[in-house]
Amino acid sequence: MGDFLPKALKRKKILLDLIDHRILEVWNSAVGPQISAHTKPFKFKNGTLFIHVSDPAWMQQLRFMKQEIMDKVNLEWEKKEIKNIYFSIGDIHHTPAKIADRLIDFSLYPLKERDKGLIRENLSQINDEELKDILKKVMAKEIIKRRLNE
Numbered sequence: 001m002g003d004f005l006p007k008a009l010k011r012k013k014i015l016l017d018l019i020d021h022r023i024l025e026v027w028n029s030a031v032g033p034q035i036s037a038h039t040k041p042f043k044f045k046n047g048t049l050f051i052h053v054s055d056p057a058w059m060q061q062l063r064f065m066k067q068e069i070m071d072k073v074n075l076e077w078e079k080k081e082i083k084n085i086y087f088s089i090g091d092i093h094h095t096p097a098k099i100a101d102r103l104i105d106f107s108l109y110p111l112k113e114r115d116k117g118l119i120r121e122n123l124s125q126i127n128d129e130e131l132k133d134i135l136k137k138v139m140a141k142e143i144i145k146r147r148l149n150e
Helices: 004-011 021-036 056-064 066-077 113-123 129-149
Strands: 039-045 048-053 084-089
Touching: 021 039, 021 048, 021 066, 021 129, 048 056, 056 066, 056 084, 056 129, 066 084, 113 129
Parallel strands: 048 084
Antiparallel strands: 039 048
C-alpha cells in the first residue's frame, strides 16, 4: 500500500505530501526520546525531511545538530535519501518527561573536555549570553542523558 497509494494518487493528479510512516519510527529511534518528545516529522520531499519543533529554543539546538541528526537518520533508515532537514515551529504533543530524568543529579556526571569544546564551538556564534547559557545547560544534560542510556 505504501508504494502503491502515492503512485495511484499521482496518476489521478491528486498531489498529497505523504510521509512514509517508517520514517517516524526511524526518526524516534535515531534521535532518542528527549528530542523526539519535542519534534515530529511531517513531510519528506525531494530529499528534505520537514520537522515540526515544539519551541524556538529546541529549534536552535537542533539546527546545531542538523548534520549529526541527518547522519543518524540515514544510517538508521539504511538509505542516503535525506539530504537536508528543515525545522519549523509546529504543534507537538508533549509526552511528559520520565520521572527518572527529573531525578538525575547532573553534577555527578562531569563532561569530557571534548564535549565542553564541542558545546563552546556550537555556541560561539550566539551573542545573547542568557540564551547561550540555557543552550549550554541543555546540551550538557542531553550529552549526559545519552551516556546514561547507552
